[in-house]
Amino acid sequence: MMAERSGHVVVCGIGAVGFRTVEQLHASGIDVVVVDGGDEPEPVTEHLLGLWEIPRVAGRPRDALVEAGVEQAAAVVVVPDDDLVATETALLARRLAPGARLVVRVANRAVGRALAEVTGRGSVLDVAALSAPSVVEACLGQRPHPVEMGGRTFVVATLEAPRVGTLRALFDDLAPLAVAGPDPEQVICPGRDHRVPAGARVTVIGTEEQFAAVGRPVEPVGPVPHRAGARSAGAERAARRDEEGGRATVLTVLRTLLAEAERPLKVTAGVLLLLFVASVFVLRSGYVKPDGSHMTWVDAVYFSVETIGTVGYGDFSFAEQATWLRVYAIGMMFLGVVLAAVLFALLTQLLVSSSIERSVGRRRIGAMRGHVIVVGLGAVGIGVLEGLLAAGARPVVLERDPANRHLARARELGVPVVTGDATDTAVLSSINLREATAVAVLTSDDLVNVEAGLAIRDQLRDRWPAVPVVLRMFDRDLSEAVEEGFAFRYVRSTAALAAPWFVGAALGLDVLGTFYVDRIPFMVGRLAVGPALDGVAMRELSARTRVVALHRAGAGTLEHPPRRDTRFAAGDDAYVVGPYSELLALLRPDGQASE
Template sequence: MEGSCAGWRGHIIVCGLDDVGLRTVEQLHLAGVRIVVVEDDADARLVRVVRGWGVPVVVGSPRLVETLGEAGLPGAVAVICVLGDDLHTIEAALLTRENRPDIRIVVQLRNAAVGRALSALSISVLDVAGLSTPSLVEACLRTGTHELDLDGTRFVAAQTVADFTGPLRSRYGALAPLAVTSADGLEIEVCPGRDHVVRPGDVVTLLGTAPELEDAGLNSDTTVAASARPNWLRRKLHVAQTVLTAVDRRLAYALGALFFLLVTAMVVLRLGYREPDGTRMTLLDAGYFAVETIGTVGFGDFYFRDQPSWLRGFAIALMILGVLLATSFYALLTNTLVSIRLQEAMGRRRLTQLTGHVVVAGLGSVGVRVVERLHGAGLDVVVIEHDESCRYADQVRDLGIPVIFADATLPRTLDRVQLAEARAVAVLTSDDLVNLETGLAIRDQLGERASDVPVVLRLFDRTLAATVERNFNLGLARSTAALAAPWFVGAALGLDVIATFYVSSQLMLVGRLTVAPGGGLDGLAMQDLSARTRVVAISRAEGELEHPPRRNTRFSAGDKAYLIGPYEELLQVLRRDDRTQPLGHPLRRRVADPRPHG
């Protein structure tokens, strides 16, 4: 079968079969698109799965023009490069561009500088970490809202709990319903009509502009609530508490002794010292002299030659004791400040006073993006990382965020980061088994608070993620590959993907589609689209944004339609509009997760 690909037309070539590559192939396959996979070092199990779908796999390097030719590059409409090595991805993309200047090329790349250079060559550059971060942060913060920018207009998808029985339109009017999740969380209705009947306890996700949501009594704020933000006073108190907990007890003793000596000297000088005219030293003068003596400054303002012998002896003792105590205090203070700095540099700052923070386990490319976004939202963050040579550790420390190098599954480590006082936990290593083990350890450590603290797990396997949520009560499992794959598919097929986010366990895709002249959507009415797809706005050729469009509104060539729904449905809409796409096989509604287990 692989040998016949050279003569194919209208297909998509996917280079790479790990992580996002497998998910991309799966989604293209479900959408009925013809695909050829190119991989020179793929897992044999994954190759068997893909070939079981009827997708040919060309074994060879995508960095060779012969291999790309065998995959049918001359007749392909797009190439997706999702190789594990950035350098190999760059080579494959540049080689493809040289041989097919007109073809769509989509690449996965983590290096921003190189990505900008490739973008200048009309190559779409996507970063999995950046694409999946918003959904992971939303799961941590439980905001229940998703902000979307549609043609310059701010829309917000907000969740609310129904408190009535009746149709959606009776309470929410013209707001576009995206999903209704039953009170028990077992059933979800995607893109229901406004006549859909809800019951108390159902979770309703609605889309509208901020004013529309506020008119309906819904919160449109997608940022962290002000009460959740640490204010400046709390930050100052936290800094003071951190310093106090790090202070050596001997420093307090030295400071106390200095204060006692100062007070004693002021009293003695006030009562015993006499000016030449017989007047006593004022209290201010006594304090001034005591401080300059202890500080070894000695400006010669006061003379003791004519004072009683006992007072001259006291002055000598004051100088000696003052020097000894001041020197000890300076040494202990320096040691404390250096210790605090070293503890921060090593990620071991004492966190005993920290509350309402987010614990992030795993500081890879995804973890660092999540940490930066949480920090930007004004939240305290603590990072646990197993690898002391982590490349992102210094980047995070520069933000003032402590990094603890330890095993996140150990109770001692979790106690150290004040897990009992945390508001959320994100487990984001690149190993599914480690994430699952860490999540279970965190659940056990949280005890009764397990239901109140969201624990977000990064898992590759979509079926495993759903199973973990149902059976282990671990909170929210998110597949970064599943979140990112629709962006690659959409970019390859000509759909501008704007966002991906979860509604309960359903992954939703937000995309923009330009209606092709003479295509399947040209002249079609809204009501004739799939019931599981919601057209939330249409930008007409004249520049006018129509929101919300009516059911009998018809598409016209050149319109930009903004759609929301499951990615399978949106890809079917895209293929319906594109007359150049081969028909392929029909969309399959339900499939098992393709990743082999074992």
């Protein structure tokens, strides 16, 4: 039996997201108990759990939850990879610990919506939906990122310093989040009196009015739509452009049929064509009409088709012709019927096969320019497609598995799909990689992603520095090695992007959004100010966090931007931004902000 404990966090599932969640909870000084389904974790994971002295309970969900002390837990995080296991565990956890904060990972949106009715609003999170926006932003470049705080829309944007000066003089009330200049190291959440050189890239947050006040108006990019079947105005524009530039015409289909036809079909069609041509010449020269004249070329063509097709309208007949011509007609009808039957059978097989669809798709894509290639169509890939369409981009899918269950959804969205291997240079050429504006490699295999990324880099050649190539990676050490060793600028881990949401929800931080500033992940959250922060001034918080706004409980107003001497009051809602490790430090058990 496990020793009695209370106020701890129970994490169910020790996959990629579960391990990252445990890691961040442990780093924040939170007491954690891991529950899994009995499968042995990865050796490295098991070693680290032992090193951190985090207990692990295996067994049936109900028994394991009880042994983990779920009744006394402050929060339960349910993050197994299987939706069925997650649903069962979440329902049991809600029944056993109705007062604990509960956050659940579910990939199926319909299941997630139904489960949220039982477990509570905002308790169900989708890893794909959480991580897809970051991939979209990387593909489309630094774009204004909207975040809603206290009923107001704030925007995160990266601006260029027009001249040398302090951030206060250059950007007024816009809150600085990061500065990237000539120095290799970024300055995170600098003070407003921090001086920057001309041309420095400064990431700031503020309202649209504040951006307009400094002469830098922005138009925020809307959130990714998640409603099934919804298509934004940007998606409609992209669809229209695609139809205009790459519509599969009749000529395209005919070329495709010739390209995809296999040898038996080509041989059959060739023999039938030879029989037809021979029959036209034989009938033109040998057939004698009742008036003694010969057939015209049109009559010969017509009667050849009529005979091979065995339709026999009665306008021509071999009854009164020479014996040799009647014998020839017997052979022509017999051979024509056999060849036509075989031809139609092979042609039907080709038309109903997926190869014709793949080839038509490739020919459509061959005419496209400025498209975004998405390699690997999983749950994250679908989220990225929806985000790209919402932003008005033109995505193209490259998927290895022709039986992938998400292909129907991609086609429903009107996205061209090509089946093939992303490491094959011929396949990359067929999807017009050289004219693409970005590539997102999102398969579930790290090694495949690295191999595909290197093949793409090799094919892009001189365009490599200008084309964003986003790699999805699970292993953190490998992702860092790939970034440094192969100069990939956009390596994204879905587990690393999603874990802060689960940790924040478990500790009482209402996560509102995540985004990257270069390679550093930032998080925006709403924090209910408790007694531990009552009376604490802004300047006493970590230098790497930024309080953007305060919603005063007494006055019911939104105060922004707060000043250094502004103090928290119990019951307020604080809207904070910063690297997620710094924000989680605000939720440490001792309630003290990190220094």
